[in-house]
Amino acid sequence: MIIVIDGTNRHRYSRLLDKMFELRARVFGQRLGWEVDIQDGREIDQFDALDPAYVIGVDDDNNVVSCVRALQTTGPHMLSDVFSSILDGEPPLRSATLWESTRFCVDTEILGGGKVHGSISYATCELMSASLEYARDSGISDIITVIDPVMNRVLKRSDCAPYGYVGKTTPMGKVKAMAALLDCTDERINKTRQFAGIEGSVFVDAARAEALSDDGVLFKGSAKKAPKVVQRSAHTLLEEYCEDQIADASTLAELEAAQRLNHVLKEAKLLT
Template structure:
């Protein structure tokens, strides 16, 4: 799996990758998870896509988008503060300059490439890519909202989340917010053997 980051797409190739990413989000969030999300022509968008986020995207060997996440600085407008404050004990994200928020994480685990291990290779590649990009850009913590099922997946992968509050039922989903470390130890632990990226984090050079 190869992981890239796109903020403002440069050229037709990156525009096509972002289009495929929005299609994947629609398939996962509306199709598989039955979330009440906003889709147009088979593509999922929300207001946070208009805030110039950075997208972390996993590509298969055939250049197919198999995973994605959206990153926004925690000191700016975030989903946790604007949409899910009830998940935070203090009702406000304890943000700082070295914290970034990850949202809209999804992976196409139906793809054959990357199967055959406890966690799909695309999932591990996305974890590693988010961490590596964060380190490379000066972030040490990643805040996110997820469900308790995925929280268990994070722990099983070796990337435990520190909760920011107790779980809350949101639209029939037991949801929870927390913070994940962005450090070299986590990156080395999670990175699958086939992982490559466009980033240059010092911990990868030392591997």
């Protein structure tokens, strides 16, 4: 089943987020060998401080078995600030209705089997379907996501093929990466559900959500503390964003646009 944790309820699920960060460390740091920052067994980056939404899968034993992060593209995000080489000189797409999906992972060690077709697991399809449904219901029309060729094949095999790509396929460490576009339509969601045989709601009900909270029966009395994500002020983030845009400008037009934005924000006293 799936639970969504975002800015409205994040304060109630620090322990579940802790488990999610541990899963990310196991998958991206240990299994895939990515160059990610792991501290105390948890993988957390600067984008986790920007109030993203997390779509998290939990099994019957309350293990976190899957997760994906959704972040708006109007501010700093991974494609614009980390994987910008994929864009091949093009400016990043930015829209209030276009969100970035990152850190998609499934715990294959805990789940073991459970394959729907070939190598694609039910948990993978459930997470894809849930993330699309959450996005659709939140007013998000499209998702952009940085994926490798393996995930690209998974999307195609599960009848959830991207409708387009941005930039070019680029070497990223041991793998290649590309930026894919997915629309959050009923048609796409229904195809993914049909492929995996998903019926009914994939989201936890109110009682299960309460049980999974820090004060719920699953964690009550536990002395374990979740890591704190360092929060930076909106002023600092805006300042860093403007500096990055000016520094990364590859054409005169991009530089002038970045400088105009910097000037407007200073006039509005949002920057010093």
